[in-house]
Amino acid sequence: MDYTTLIQLLDSTVRLATPLLLACLAGLFSERAGIFDIGLEGKMLAAAFFSAAVASLSGSVWLGLLAGIAASMTLSAIHGVASITFRGNQLISGVAINFLAAGMTVLIAQDWFAQGGRTPSLFGGARFEAITLPFAETIAPLPVIGPLYADLISGHPILVYIAFATVPLTWWVLFRTRFGLRLRAVGENPAAVDTAGVSVVGLRYAAVAIAGVLCGLAGAYLSTALQAGFVKDMSAGRGFIALAALIFAKWRPWHALWATLLFGLFGALETRPDVITALTGMKVQGQLLGALPYVMTVIILAGFVGKAIPPRAGGQPYVKER
Amino acid sequence: EPALIFDLGGKFDKSFNEAAFNGAQRWSEETGESFREIELQSEAQREQALRRFAESGANPIVMTGFAFGDALGQVAGDYPDTDFVIIDMVVEEPNVRSVVFNEHEGSYLVGMLAAQASESGTVGFIGGMDIPLIRKFACGYAEGVKAVNPDAKVIANMTGTTPAAWNDPVKGSELTKAQISQGADVVYAAAGGTGVGVLQTAADEGILSIGVDSNQNHLHPGKVLTSMTKRVDNAVYDAMSEGTGLEKGVQVMGVANEGVGYALDEHNAELITEEMKAEVDAAAAKIADGSLQVHDYMADDSCPALSF
């Protein structure tokens, strides 16, 4: 494998990892606050549709982005009402949200555009364009560093940079701010937060809302940056891979980055059977590569490679009065 | 009242199913009559849709896609008075017309154009689901490429192995980028909805693409080299026009009877030079009169021009 191929592969990795990363960080906020979220997939899908739909109708990708975030946050709100206010089963709520998004997106798409669950193709200002970073062209001819900067680091839509910037931001918020301290506490022992005079409900809603925003970004990225429009079920299980990455990352922001990059790399390798053949010396089944993130998650979960301990109060509604 | 059943890709896949829809639409506009239609959502619905239409008196019933073969084989016998038309598959029942296309011939022609337009000597092919039919496309294409430039490299990828592979533009887009990085400057997408992502990315990245089934040149004017047209629309139009009592048996649509070909219109006029056109048309003529045999992958499950 030559250097150009490597850069291309990594470039593809970055593109494919971005939605995973955003969704993974969304899950991180939610689950750190004690709310399990298997509805990442659904939120991402809803955001993908609404951002493409509104971008297509308005011609502005930014309006689309807002709409996507709003859609994702609406589902977050449903999840919050079910699992925080009414103390329902968070897993079941997540399942319902995934179905709701899968159905509603197609239903609305059909109603608005009558194109079999698609939005029209986006162009011009209705899409996120790649950004060329400063000096990319000047540096490009340099060996090694040139392609690295000009091809790999430069030339992504803004959402990619936002996603990567969210990692240190998440770390800082969680571990360096009051809000983060309280958020982590509420996922470990909500009663401690409650008796310390802080609202458990408020914190959990805040966490779920942040998850909504991040899933919104992830969805918008899929349909308005990575693609030029929405097609049904376009999240294609990425929400579940993000969930797997979250466990893989043991609920830590920097680990989440590495985990999603790894899963992104698997995706990138799937498009390069020639590279895999060159590397391994044999033909690797596409299905195996596709299933690899899931298999690895199971292995991690089995505790053979370091144990993943979820936040202690995760998944349980905070019930004071029986 | 005739009926049309679309396959899982959906009516508006900008490709195969959409071509069928256009044919029906044309018939409807010309005759002022209406037709029934349904987009399948699930496997179990195939037989159900067939029976439902048959029982409600729809005739003829046209269906798009080889996946109906099994269901139609089951159903056709139960409704001897209903005529069925299946596209892309041969079902040997007395009340069935099977329309099959020589996609390898059309693909051969666009393969020639690809090789002529390519500056790098490397061209790409992106298939949808990895099935013999799509390999047939790929194989004809590769043969066409090699006919023009024997040293040309053809990179062929399949999107996946599930029906989802027909509808995964994200992956189509990544595959395109991967092929571009390997030097491809023309890519041919035979991948249903996935092709939308391929054409989009090719346009974004400034290389040429080749559409499939319908004429997709208009999607990105000046960026789509041509489209391998598979006149599903004609097949549907013909079937509906003939109406009840249409002619049964196997109908082969090839270059000879303009069932397949390549698209030339105002959107790609500047991309196809006179010489290119002349050379391709000459080949087409030879295919039509039988003096040029394009290899059909499905005849023996092998491809001399390309290995999968």
Next chain:
Amino acid sequence: MTPRDDREQPDRAAPAIELKGISKAFGPVQANKDISLRVMPGTIHGIIGENGAGKSTLMSILYGFYKADRGEIFIAGRKTDIPDSQAAIAAGIGMVFQHFKLVENFTVLENIILGAEDGGLLRPSLAKARKSLIELAKDYGLNVEPDALVQDIGVGMQQRVEILKALYRQADILILDEPTGVLTPAEADQLFRILGRLRSEGKTIILITHKLREIMETTDTVSVMRRGQMTATVRTEETTPAELAELMVGRKVLLRVDKKSAAPGKVVLRARGLRVVDDKKVERLRGIDLDVRAGEILGIAGVAGNGQSELLEVLGGYRDARGEVLLNGEALALSGQRADGQSRRAQGIAHVPEDRQREGLIMEYAAWENTAFGYHHDPAYRHGPLMDNAAIRADTAAKMERFDVRPPNPKLAAKNFSGGNQQKIVLAREIERNPDLLLIGQPTRGVDIGAIEFIHQQIVALRDQGKAILLVSVELEEILALSDRVAVMFDGRIMGERLPDQTDEKELGLLMAGITDTDHAHDLDEVEANLAHVHGDAHKEV
């Protein structure tokens, strides 16, 4: 104990706390009924009452944890709305809950600032808290280790963290809910010294406890609660323990068990070198040797959490151990397939577990289903491949009759029986099995006086039939009243054995703190050092 003569009675001042007509229901359970209470500033006010009387509920309402259905709260004479703990903290109230409210994997410092941070960033808050922590520690002798994780420190220190949390928030009113339940007598003494110190600074303290002695020695006034109501409030000086006990249960109390002296026979249970290591790799039992003979009750005393539960679990068959245990001379499996409750029952061991709601019963199961619990493979309960539900119901009815379970309805779910009756269901199930060895943990926890008498009689009767009984209880009184021999456990070891009539609570108390040498009885440092050990923490106190 705290000096009492130097205290000031601020008679004229407004009460620090005044509750008027507080009521609270949890679904169908009326936990507090129209409760009124006044506590004067600068005093320690005790609250006593049986389990479930509603003490914790009342205090949680004052602290804003629960919202009262009705009633008013006045703080320092001013009507104050306390919809949540934030309001309570603002009103100068701090509370140390019966079950601590700490974030286990946070440091002590992080727990202290949680909810009381200064500004949005953590660093300044932590620095400030560290400084004031040092001062508070100096002023009150509340030593803690700021950077230790809470999960790594002992309960004693955890409690200090809780008190510091309240003081850090500048509480004037401090509520302590059963603070001594997890402490040794020496640790409790230290706590009361701190409370005395706080009172002398004018702080108001409410102390919930079950121990009449603590009330008599520490408080200025005391309230008694029963069945959700406040039955009396009296000045401590003007009352007696007997009177309080009577107010508590509503009738004269006579805590004595009539029993003949034991006639021990052959050794039924012999344990040698029992060791248990838990999931966190902490050694819970560190080589236990004990014998229980037929026809005797061996009582195991000790502060909760010193390995008694683990001992019962090992013998009951649901915790793996190393070492050797013989029952009637035959070895019991201590790990693997045969180490389970089913095998133990087959071998003649019955077990009344410490926690009837978590272990002894399935709360959602009807009484009859619970009667079969653990004995569901009994051929008498079998009907072909299925269970013979009719037979089980009939058996249950008979057992309920004999043990006077009320209401005697086998179809009622366990959760709908009161605590005492739930305990009787478990006892009936286990005792009627006529075991060779009965393991029994906390037999009367949360059970009213009347039922206690009955239960004690049943245990003694079983002993008199020549059965071996291993009794674990944290109530020293109960141990002394029932046992023929007493063994004291501390830190996973047996510290010594005594005969009940040749020892007293004081000596046992020292053994419970791990002190075998009575000369060092007052050396608190040793007690502390020992206690740090109890909870298996690696960190030493500052």
Next chain:
Amino acid sequence: MDVMPKWAEVVLVPLISLLLAAFISALVILGIGEDPVAAVKLMVQGALGSTYGWGYTLYYATNFIFTGLAVSIAFHARLFNIGGEGQAMLGGLGVALACLYIPWPHWSLALLGATVGAALFGAAWAAIPAWLQARRGSHIVITTIMFNFIAAALLNYVLVNLMRPKGSMDPATARFPDATNLPTLHDLLAPIGIGFSKAAPANVSFLVAIAACLLLWLLIWRSRLGYQIRAYGFSDSAAKYAGISPVRITMIAMLISGGLAGMMAINNVMGEAERLVLNATEGAGFIGIAVALMGRSHPFGVFLSAILFGFLYQGGAELALWTSIPRELIVVIQALVILFTGALDNMVRMPLERIFLTLRRARDPKPERKPVEPAE
């Protein structure tokens, strides 16, 4: 003390939740510019108005009974088996192997063999997540989700590379031999003089599903194993005390669950398609969750709610056929049913409890010691 009488908990709460879901669904139909009343009429007519409709309704219901029972038995052990989909896929593989590679003399024997194959494969697919949960404490929800994806990839590989007949374009197995074709309800009812649509796919596996309901009822409420499973589900600490092995119960409950999910394949693979295609399960494993929630994990409840969902599916297919309402409407309705009966049930329960409490207070002033009938 239970706040509400049992009938309210078992009937009233799900019913009100269902009505809420129906109400929102009606709003959705209005929202896309269609007439909800007409839609419902069409659905009822299409799903229940003919033996043909019934045939499809019962066919779908059969799938859902199996997956619903699968989710239910796991629920009783307080395990959330979200992997019914993958287990049913593997069950299909079991059926395909049994039907294709063993020469059965008669359909009844083939059904027996295929049932065993389906149950074995489904159970095997549940076994690993179960073992990981029991032994290593890995959250079964996550592992079963992962196993759904792995199942899809595995099946894909098997169908595309191993079991696809040569030259076939479809990633599907060959058609099963005629001897393995199951009689449809038409075939079964004709001898007793009942005319049932020949076209509908409902077949003898519907009867197997009913038998499974009965057996599961016996298992859960009459057998020692069921007693232990429920006990473990209510309280794992108590179960340990009683000598009920958590590992054993987790394994057994999940194996039964996986087996039941796998058995769905005798209906859709053997009874309907008569060959194994990719994605034969079409989400029935997930619908099992909704069915179990609606049916309160009781086999009879599961039966009823499976019929309801069968109705929704067939009715929805009819809608798609005769109107321009996309079939996704059914996915939305399904989502709403799961949401309201599963996740938002407290929204209904809390006010109801308050009403019953006030009613009871008004009726008798000393409510504490009033006995209620036991939970069954």
